[in-house]
Amino acid sequence: xxxxxxxxxxxxxxxxxxxxxxxxxxxxxxxxxxxxxxxxxxxxxxxxxxxxxxxxxxxxxxxxxxxxxxxxxxxxxxxxxxxxxxxxxxxxxxxxxxxxxxxxxxxxxxxxxxxxxxxxxxxxxxxxxxxxxxxxxxxxxxxxxxxxxxxxxxxxxxxxxxxxxxxxxxxxxxxxxxxxxxxxxxxxxxxxxxxxxxxxxxxxxxxxxxxxxxxxxxxxxxxxxxxxxxxxxxxxxxxxxxxxxxxxxxxxxxxxxxxxxxxxxxxxxxxxxxxxxxxxxxxxxxxxxxxxxxxxxxxxxxxxxxxxxxxxxxxxxxxxxxxxxxxxxxxxxxxxxxxxxxxxxxxxxxxxxxxxxxxxxxxxxxxxxxxxxxxxxxxxxxxxxxxxxxxxxxxxxxxxxxxxxxxxxxxxxxxxxxxxxxxxxxxxxxxxxxxxxxxxxx
Amino acid sequence: xxxxxxxxxxxxxxxxxxxxxxxxxxxxxxxxxxxxxxxxxxxxxxxxxxxxxxxxxxxxxxxxxxxxxxxxxxxxxxxxxxxxxxxxxxxxxxxxxxxxxxxxxxxxxxxxxxxxxxxxxxxxxxxxxxxxxxxxxxxxxxxxxxxxxxxxxxxxxxxxxxxxxxxxxxxxxxxxxxxxxxxxxxxxxxxxxxxxxxxxxxxxxxxxxxxxxxxxxxxxxxxxxxxxxxxxxxxxxxxxxxxxxxxxxxxxxxxxxxxxxxxxxxxxxxxxxxxxxxxxxxxxxxxxxxxxxxxxxxxxxxxxxxxxxxxxxxxxxxxxxxxxxxxxxxxxxxxxxxxxxxxxxxxxxxxxxxxxxxxxxxxxxxxxxxxxxxxxxxxxxxxxxxxxxxxxxxxxxxxxxxxxxxxxxxxxxxxxxxxxxxxxxxxxxxxxxxxxxxxxxxxxxxxxxxxxxxxxxxxxxxxxxxxxxxxxxxxxxxxxxxxxx
Numbered sequence: 001x002x003x004x005x006x007x008x009x010x011x012x013x014x015x016x017x018x019x020x021x022x023x024x025x026x027x028x029x030x031x032x033x034x035x036x037x038x039x040x041x042x043x044x045x046x047x048x049x050x051x052x053x054x055x056x057x058x059x060x061x062x063x064x065x066x067x068x069x070x071x072x073x074x075x076x077x078x079x080x081x082x083x084x085x086x087x088x089x090x091x092x093x094x095x096x097x098x099x100x101x102x103x104x105x106x107x108x109x110x111x112x113x114x115x116x117x118x119x120x121x122x123x124x125x126x127x128x129x130x131x132x133x134x135x136x137x138x139x140x141x142x143x144x145x146x147x148x149x150x151x152x153x154x155x156x157x158x159x160x161x162x163x164x165x166x167x168x169x170x171x172x173x174x175x176x177x178x179x180x181x182x183x184x185x186x187x188x189x190x191x192x193x194x195x196x197x198x199x200x201x202x203x204x205x206x207x208x209x210x211x212x213x214x215x216x217x218x219x220x221x222x223x224x225x226x227x228x229x230x231x232x233x234x235x236x237x238x239x240x241x242x243x244x245x246x247x248x249x250x251x252x253x254x255x256x257x258x259x260x261x262x263x264x265x266x267x268x269x270x271x272x273x274x275x276x277x278x279x280x281x282x283x284x285x286x287x288x289x290x291x292x293x294x295x296x297x298x299x300x301x302x303x304x305x306x307x308x309x310x311x312x313x314x315x316x317x318x319x320x321x322x323x324x325x326x327x328x329x330x331x332x333x334x335x336x337x338x339x340x341x342x343x344x345x346x347x348x349x350x351x352x353x354x355x356x357x358x359x360x361x362x363x364x365x366x367x368x369x370x371x372x373x374x375x376x377x378x379x380x381x382x383x384x385x386x387x388x389x390x391x392x393x394x395x396x397x398x399x400x401x402x403x404x405x406x407x408x409x410x411x412x413x414x415x416x417x418x419x420x421x422x423x424x425x426x427x428x429x430x431x432x433x434x435x436x437x438x439x440x441x442x
Numbered sequence: 443x444x445x446x447x448x449x450x451x452x453x454x455x456x457x458x459x460x461x462x463x464x465x466x467x468x469x470x471x472x473x474x475x476x477x478x479x480x481x482x483x484x485x486x487x488x489x490x491x492x493x494x495x496x497x498x499x500x501x502x503x504x505x506x507x508x509x510x511x512x513x514x515x516x517x518x519x520x521x522x523x524x525x526x527x528x529x530x531x532x533x534x535x536x537x538x539x540x541x542x543x544x545x546x547x548x549x550x551x552x553x554x555x556x557x558x559x560x561x562x563x564x565x566x567x568x569x570x571x572x573x574x575x576x577x578x579x580x581x582x583x584x585x586x587x588x589x590x591x592x593x594x595x596x597x598x599x600x601x602x603x604x605x606x607x608x609x610x611x612x613x614x615x616x617x618x619x620x621x622x623x624x625x626x627x628x629x630x631x632x633x634x635x636x637x638x639x640x641x642x643x644x645x646x647x648x649x650x651x652x653x654x655x656x657x658x659x660x661x662x663x664x665x666x667x668x669x670x671x672x673x674x675x676x677x678x679x680x681x682x683x684x685x686x687x688x689x690x691x692x693x694x695x696x697x698x699x700x701x702x703x704x705x706x707x708x709x710x711x712x713x714x715x716x717x718x719x720x721x722x723x724x725x726x727x728x729x730x731x732x733x734x735x736x737x738x739x740x741x742x743x744x745x746x747x748x749x750x751x752x753x754x755x756x757x758x759x760x761x762x763x764x765x766x767x768x769x770x771x772x773x774x775x776x777x778x779x780x781x782x783x784x785x786x787x788x789x790x791x792x793x794x795x796x797x798x799x800x801x802x803x804x805x806x807x808x809x810x811x812x813x814x815x816x817x818x819x820x821x822x823x824x825x826x827x828x829x830x831x832x833x834x835x836x837x838x839x840x841x842x843x844x845x846x847x848x849x850x851x852x853x854x855x856x857x858x859x860x861x862x863x864x865x866x867x868x869x870x871x872x873x874x875x876x877x878x879x880x881x882x883x884x885x886x887x888x889x890x891x892x893x894x895x896x897x898x899x900x901x902x903x904x905x906x907x908x909x910x911x912x913x914x915x916x917x918x919x920x921x922x923x924x925x926x927x
Contacts, residue, residue, distance in 0.1 A: 020819055027821035031718025038735045038795075041788045045741065048753050239641035247635060248642070259916075261645045266842065266912040267905065268849020270876050271652060274901040277883060278655035285532070300648050307645070333631040361742025364851035364876070368883050395744045402748050402856060403825045410752050417745050428740065 036336050049417055056415020059196035059211060060151035060159050062122060062185070066099040067144045068134060071123045079138045089127035096122055096130070096149075109184045113177045121178055121191075123150035125205065125212040150198075151191060153210040153408035159193055160406050170178055199415060203377050204397060208412035210408035213401070217376045221291050221391035222360060222423075224380075228295025228387070229302055229359050234352050236299075238341075242261060244307070245314040265304035272301045273365025288370035289390035297369060298359040305358060309351025313344040318442045346438035353431040357424050363395040371396040394420045448602055448861055450611050452493055455817035459485040459613035466620050476627035482627045487633050488616025498603055508593045508923075509535065512586050530583065537587045538594060560646065659898035667892040672899060678862035678873075680882065680893045686895045690903060692862040697873035700783045700858055701847035703868060707787025709840055712794025719795070720802040721824055732799070739792040743828040743852040750785040750857030751777065762869050773869040775859060780868040782857035793843040801835030801922065802828060835922040841915035845908040875900050 008014070013021075027183040038112075070077055072091055074084050100118035104111060111118075126149045133147075134140055154174040157163035168174050185191040242259075248254040276297035280286045286293045319339045325335035371392050380421020392400065394416060401413040463485030464478045513531045620626065664672070667688060675689030717736060719728050755776030760766050762773040805828050813823040829836075859871025860881070882897040889895075 020822070024819045024821045027824070028718070028722060031714045031722055034714030035718055035723075035731050035735070036459060037711055038715055038738065038788075038791050041791075042734060042738055045745070045749060048749060049513065049745070052752070236641045236644060237737070239638045240644065243635075243638035243642040247638060257642055257645055259913075260649050262916055263909060263912050264645060264648060266845055266849070266908065267652070268845075268876070270849065270851045270879055270906055271656075271901055271905050271908075274883070275648075275652045275655050275880070278659060278898070279651055283655075283888070285535075303645065303648070331627060331631060334635060357740070361744070363603075363742070363744045364855075364880065367880055372884050395742055398744050398748065399852065399856075402744075402751060410748075413748055417748065419741065421745075424742070 003431045043430045049414060049421065051345050052411065053414030053416075053418040055411045056199055056418075057196055058155040058160070060193050060194045060200070062148060062149050062151050062191050063098070064103065064147050064148075064190070065144050065146050066095050066130065067102075068130075068141050069095065070142045073134060073141050074138070081135065081138065084135060084138065087131070089131055092127040092130045092134075093119065096126060103190065104181075107184075107188055109181065109188075111149045111177065111181045111184070113175070113181055117175070117178060118181060120174075121152050121155045121182060121213045123152055123209055125150060125209050140359070150211045153406075155191070156211055157408060158182060159186070159191070160411075162411070170402050176365045191358040199412070200419065203379070204392070204400070205376055206374060207406070207409070210404075210406060210412060213409070214414055215394060215397055215412075215419060217379055218392045218394050218397035219419070220380060220386060220415075221294075221371075221376070222393040224391070225295045225298065225393055226356055226360060228292055229294040229298050229356060230352070232295070232299040233306050233355065237303050237352070237355075238310055240349060241301070241307050241310035241314060242336055244340070244351060245311050246332070246340070261304050263308055265308060269301055269362055270364040270368070272297050273368030275300065276365060287388055287390070288411040289375055289392070290388045291391055291393070292387040293369050294366050294371060294393060295387075297365050298362060301362065301365065302355040302359045305355040306348075306352055309354070310344070310348045313347025313351065314340060316347060316442070317343045343440070346434055350435045353427050353434070360427070361395055361420065361424060363399055366393060366396050367399070373400065394423075448605060449477065451606055452490065455606075455609045455613055456486050456489045459489040459616060462613075462617055463620055466617060467622055470622045473622045475623060475625050480626040480630050481620050481624070483630045484624075485613060485616040485620060485629065488619075489609050489613035489735065491633075492612040493605045496604055496608050497601075500604075504597060504601075508590065509527065511593070512590045515586055515589075517582075525875060534583060534587050534590055537583070538591045541587065541591060542594075549853055554572055611622050653902075656898045656902040656905065659895050660902050662890070663892055663895035663899045666895065672896070676864075678878070680896070682885075682891070682893055686893055688892065690875070690900065692864060693873060693875045693878055693900070694903075695864055696779075696858070696862065697848055697874040697876070699856060699868075699872060700786065700874060701782025701844060703779055704786035704847045704850075705840065705844060708790035708794050708843055709786050711787075712791045712839075712843075713798055715791065715795040716798035716802055717824055717829075720799050721828070732796075735795055736792045738789060739796075741789070743789065743850065744856075746785050746789050747852040747856035750781050750853055754785050755781040755857060760871070772867070775871050777857055777859040777871050778869050779858065779872050782854045783868070785857060786847055786853045789850075789853070790843045790847060793846055794839055797839035797842065797919075798832070798836050801832045801839065801919075804835070805831045832922075838915040838919035841911050841918070843910035845915065848901050848911070849876065849904060849908050855880055877903050879904070 068085070072095060073087055078082065097115040097119040101115040103109070104118065126147075129149065130147065133145075151159075152174075154163050154168075154171070155178075158168075158174070158179055163174065163179075165176055165179060168176055168179055176314075182191055198212070199214045200219075201216035202212070203217040204214070205212035242407055244254065244257065248257075276293060280293045280296055286296075321339050321343065322335050325339045326332070330338065370390070374388070376391045380389050380391065398413045398416040400418065401409040401416065458481040464482040467474055467478055467481045507508050512534060516530050662689040667686075671687060671689055673690060675687055676691060677687040677689055678692045679687040709755045715731075719732055723731065755778065758778065758781055759773050759776045761768050762770060764774070766773075773807060809831060810823055813827045814820075818826065854874045855877045858874060860873050860877065860879060861871045862873045862878075863871065879900050882894055882900075885894070
């Protein structure tokens with residue numbers, strides 16, 4: 001303290017104090033900014049997912065009256081199924097063009113484009129859709145039937161604002177005249193956007209038909225895989241935890257196991273994929289891309305997580321419970337299985353659900369065991385098929401769409417993420433509710 | 443007998459032995475050592491364990507009897523262009539399975555198939571039933587397949603007899619042991635304990651499996667490729683016609699660079715968030731902000747990858763790319779070190795913040811009180827007392843985040859690009875170890891080529907690096923936790 005400051009009041013803020021207070025405020029603001037950035041990023045992600053993904057649940061459909069000409073589909077007119085099967089999808093395509101021509105004439109739509117170009121606004125999957133319907137019900141031949149067909153992804157993009165007149169000029173897949181024609185059809189209500197259940201239930205489609213691609217089959221793949229993971233990792237994880245927590249003698253073997261589990265929990269997931277490829281597929285010759293193999297790989301990956309949380313749950317049960325059981329003459333095994341385990345069950349379940357949620361979102365190891373590319377076109381029909389037939393899973397399907405580098409597929413990837421996140425949020429909420437509802441404080 | 447029937451048979455014998463075991467001690471409850479169900483369980487275990495052990499042994503021995511002698515007979519003439527003996531063997535097994543299934547389904551009669559069979563007709567029949575791919579069957583391969591089927595069926599019959607015999611003998615032995623004075627519960631619990639121990643041992647088995655599966659293929663790789671090039675080469679240029687340059691250094695550079703960018707984002711944000719949450723935040727803010735931040739770690743990495751590729755990369759390019767807002771042309775592709783690194787940094791924030799938060803909370807209040815008593819402000823206390831005390835733990839948290847960043851796959855696969863080189867510009871594309879593992883193992887290359895096998899060497903390197911980081915981090919964290927307990 002110098003002479004001058006002695007004259008000052010104690011309450012007057014000195015230069016040093018000011019600086020220290022400013023630095024205090026600054027420090028606090030850094031902290032607030034850090035949390036703000038974190039939350040902002042979360043918000044950005046959520047906004048991106050919702051704004052980019054909801055489009056996938058809507059799809060543009062075209063309602064058309066198509067005359068199923070007997071002369072084209074069943075030349076001999078004897079409705080012989082084998083003969084009708086010989087008419088390929090190429091035989092059906094002209095019917096759609098004709099239907100458009102009739103529509104334009106009927107509703108007096110002025111356009112310069114030809115019937116063939118009109119038909120191009122329909123998805124490439126439409127002729128086979130027509131064909132399936134006719135082969136299912138040959139009585140339709142000769143009638144004019146109303147069909148609801150998927151529009152081409154470019155038209156869908158136009159209605160969703162992804163394709164504009166400006167960028168259509170440089171696009172060889174779509175012309176401005178076609179867009180004019182679509183505008184007329186939208187005004188007439190022939191072309192409209194509707195909720196697309198096919199996205200949720202359908203299978204992936206080839207890269208020419210984004211409008212036809214769905215995530216349903218991959219969802220079944222994920223489900224079968226999760227069942228495998230649950231059935232394997234829960235019993236093995238609980239058994240391992242019980243041994244380590246209740247029975248293991250304190251020796252170096254136990255130490256090695258414990259260090260091992262802690263390290264396995266932090267091993268990069270792709271390493272488990274390499275393990276799966278080398279052992280399950282190359283050595284044991286399990287089928288590639290099978291959800292069963294994916295389940296085995298993810299079981300190994302999830303086990304450490306489940307073991308760590310199960311041990312914490314077992315540890316939380318007070319020793320008095322064990323002592324009471326032992327005192328009444330139960331064996332150690334009985335005290336664990338009859339008393340400790342039931343009391344730890346909610347904690348174990350919570351940990352298991354969180355472990356499963358982690359496994360559900362995992363992609364990298366599954367790519368290595370062959371869940372990459374355009375894999376399954378049909379729903380598996382039997383349980384064996386669901387486990388062993390090649391299939392994809394939701395995250396791998398999303399990756400596949402992201403790789404195709406087409407805005408129409410990006411939309412589907414985001415839509416798939418919404419569905420994936422719905423599952424994850426449900427599982428995590430369930431875990432939180434379980435914890436809140438059954439957690440006991442001793 | 444089909445596999446299902448064998449299983450069913452064992453299940454029936456096991457159930458019967460359980461019932462008989464209980465029945466044998468029924469009515470003697472006065473002198474019984476254990477509860478009756480333990481006697482039943484003991485008999486059941488005696489019935490079930492021998493066939494399981496036998497079956498596992500059979501899995502190890504069977505190839506010497508079935509596929510072993512067959513693959514020894516594969517002549518070079520049978521191996522198609524670009525194939526290998528193991529592929530031919532796989533074909534034989536597939537064909538054999540197809541023939542056996544078709545026989546079971548009644549489509550063909552295997553025992554009636556002679557050498558003179560028209561193979562084209564057989565192939566078409568099998569292909570029509572969806573049992574094999576392709577309809578061409580090579581006569582020489584078919585002869586081996588017939589031999590294989592005969593051996594397989596003999597083996598299968600012998601095995602069926604052995605399994606059922608072992609089950610019955612085991613059950614009888616177990617039932618013979620049972621008498622009221624027998625300590626059934628202790629015997630059952632010993633077995634149960636062994637099962638629990640085996641489950642715990644699976645963790646070790648997994649690690650051993652990881653190490654050996656990669657080590658084995660890495661050795662194969664180093665036999666085909668010079669180790670000097672792998673460890674010290676400077677070029678990554680796989681070429682499926684051979685003569686590839688496969689060096690880990692450029693990949694390691696990409697991995698470390700992207701991880702460094704990620705940590706540069708995650709560490710300051712994570713530590714400041716942890717400090718604010720543990721030292722300043724009110725209880726209500728903490729109870730909301732902490733779980734919300736942790737959501738960032740629960741989002742699947744594919745979501746971050748897509749975000750980097752579709753949103754963040756183009757955003758960066760709008761600023762730094764040609765014709766961008768800044769008027770510079772530093773970025774040619776949306777995929778870059780910064781794209782992947784910054785997005786990965788966001789993902790890592792909770793990894794740093796949660797663990798640091800725990801560690802800061804573990805610093806005893808007395809240290810803070812001492813500092814306040816000497817007149818320090820709150821931030822001075824944090825900077826000079828709390829952080830130094832928590833530093834080792836925070837370093838551990840950062841190391842764990844680093845190991846996570848190095849092993850991260852989906853974000854870099856989608857966001858970092860595929861060019862292996864040494865560049866210091868964060869706006870250029872680079873590639874990492876994990877992306878190369880994915881691309882080498884998901885390609886169409888021959889599995890035994892160095893271009894595919896290199897993925898295992900890369901995987902092993904990745905495993906060693908992350909394992910080292912994890913061990914150091916866990917040691918630091920553990921040591922630190924003990925310090926104040």
